[in-house]
Amino acid sequence: MGRHSDNARERIIDAAEQVVIERGARHLTFDAVALKAVVSRGGLLYHFPDKEALLKGMLDRLLERAKESRAKKRAELAEGTEREIVAHVLSSLEKDDKAERARAAALLASGAHDPGLLAPIKKEYRTLMDDVTGNGLRFERAAVIALATDGLRLLELLSVSPFNKKERSSIVEEMISLAKEHKRAK
Amino acid sequence: MGRHSDNARERIIDAAEQVVIERGARHLTFDAVALKAVVSRGGLLYHFPDKEALLKGMLDRLLERAKESRAKKRAELAEGTEREIVAHVLSSLEKDDKAERARAAALLASGAHDPGLLAPIKKEYRTLMDDVTGNGLRFERAAVIALATDGLRLLELLSVSPFNKKERSSIVEEMISLAKEHKRAK
DNA sequence: GTCTATATCAAGATAGAC
DNA sequence: GTCTATCTTGATATAGAC
Numbered sequence: 001m002g003r004h005s006d007n008a009r010e011r012i013i014d015a016a017e018q019v020v021i022e023r024g025a026r027h028l029t030f031d032a033v034a035l036k037a038v039v040s041r042g043g044l045l046y047h048f049p050d051k052e053a054l055l056k057g058m059l060d061r062l063l064e065r066a067k068e069s070r071a072k073k074r075a076e077l078a079e080g081t082e083r084e085i086v087a088h089v090l091s092s093l094e095k096d097d098k099a100e101r102a103r104a105a106a107l108l109a110s111g112a113h114d115p116g117l118l119a120p121i122k123k124e125y126r127t128l129m130d131d132v133t134g135n136g137l138r139f140e141r142a143a144v145i146a147l148a149t150d151g152l153r154l155l156e157l158l159s160v161s162p163f164n165k166k167e168r169s170s171i172v173e174e175m176i177s178l179a180k181e182h183k184r185a186k
Numbered sequence: 187m188g189r190h191s192d193n194a195r196e197r198i199i200d201a202a203e204q205v206v207i208e209r210g211a212r213h214l215t216f217d218a219v220a221l222k223a224v225v226s227r228g229g230l231l232y233h234f235p236d237k238e239a240l241l242k243g244m245l246d247r248l249l250e251r252a253k254e255s256r257a258k259k260r261a262e263l264a265e266g267t268e269r270e271i272v273a274h275v276l277s278s279l280e281k282d283d284k285a286e287r288a289r290a291a292a293l294l295a296s297g298a299h300d301p302g303l304l305a306p307i308k309k310e311y312r313t314l315m316d317d318v319t320g321n322g323l324r325f326e327r328a329a330v331i332a333l334a335t336d337g338l339r340l341l342e343l344l345s346v347s348p349f350n351k352k353e354r355s356s357i358v359e360e361m362i363s364l365a366k367e368h369k370r371a372k
Numbered sequence: 373g374t375c376t377a378t379a380t381c382a383a384g385a386t387a388g389a390c
Numbered sequence: 391g392t393c394t395a396t397c398t399t400g401a402t403a404t405a406g407a408c
Binding site for chain 2 (some may be wrong): 394395398
């Protein structure tokens with residue numbers, strides 16, 4: 001099922017993410033999503049027969065895009081111990097636009113609806129840690145950087161990050177230099 | 187209003203946190219909370235007239251206890267540049283029991299219900315950053331450590347942390363040594 | 373594949389007795 | 391301060407027409 005063979009699906013997931021961003025996970029209802037996706041409830045339910053299906057669709061796309069984005073960023077970076085973790089940091093935080101924030105919306109909505117839906121995320125996170133430490137970076141250092149990355153993303157999703165743009169970029173730079181400092185210290 | 191002059195309130199908030207932990211923010215209903223707090227819906231609604239009041243009550247107690255816990259930990263630590271951030275890390279992550287996890291439950295529930303309720307958290311987070319950098323620790327370093335701390339807590343709340351106990355403590359140690367390394371490097 | 377209409381149910385909130 | 395009973399709304403999900 002290619003990305004263009006099923007535009008309604010994609011449009012619906014876009015709409016669902018927007019609803020969570022704009023009105024909170026509580027308002028992720030079929031009505032609200034159908035309205036924003038310009039489709040009727042029946043049309044929506046053809047693609048996602050129940051709420052769990054919709055949330056799974058959102059999460060699947062989230063994971064898929066995160067992987068793509070990281071792979072793309074990795075390809076731009078020089079080889080080295082810190083390449084993988086820097087790719088994670090930058091692909092997660094480089095842009096702070098609505099689209100980036102929308103991605104993570106699925107997390108909050110799923111966590112609020114049924115924590116069990118997040119099991120695949122846990123698995124993927126373990127894979128990330130393995131990738132990141134695979135080429136020599138010490139586990140603890142990589143974990144701290146990854147956690148700070150995702151902590152910032154989650155705080156921004158909850159709209160509780162107190163950092164302005166300038167502070168935010170200096171924090172991202174600090175993360176990257178922590179990945180490199182470690183290398184230099186060796 | 188002291189902590190012991192109003193036991194029902196406390197008991198209800200305990201119950202609400204438990205519901206979110208055990209069944210997800212979606213199931214934080216008056217019925218579920220009343221059942222667990224062993225009180226009727228009417229009794230519950232006497233203390234918290236609507237859902238927003240309940241969530242605010244949960245968030246207030248979360249903030250209050252986080253501050254207390256940090257102050258207590260701070261008092262145990264020797265003076266120094268890194269005291270405040272280490273107090274934050276340890277008071278947030280030292281114990282990984284149910285009670286600790288319950289605290290953060292209010293965050294998820296409120297974020298899912300109405301993101302606007304989280305405004306006080308943002309304010310408090312800014313205060314934390316000011317405290318933490320007040321005695322000389324470089325802002326970026328403190329922010330990364332604080333973000334990693336809260337990232338781990340949020341991942342654990344969502345049950346997506348892939349780390350086992352041993353990994354978790356070595357990560358906490360890394361955070362603390364990052365606070366000290368910085369000092370040594372000066 | 374998309375639509376309308378409707379059955380069903382759960383949850384928030386109110387009123388008033390004890 | 392705590393209770394039961396009830397009103398009202400809004401959301402999921404189904405059935406079936408186009």
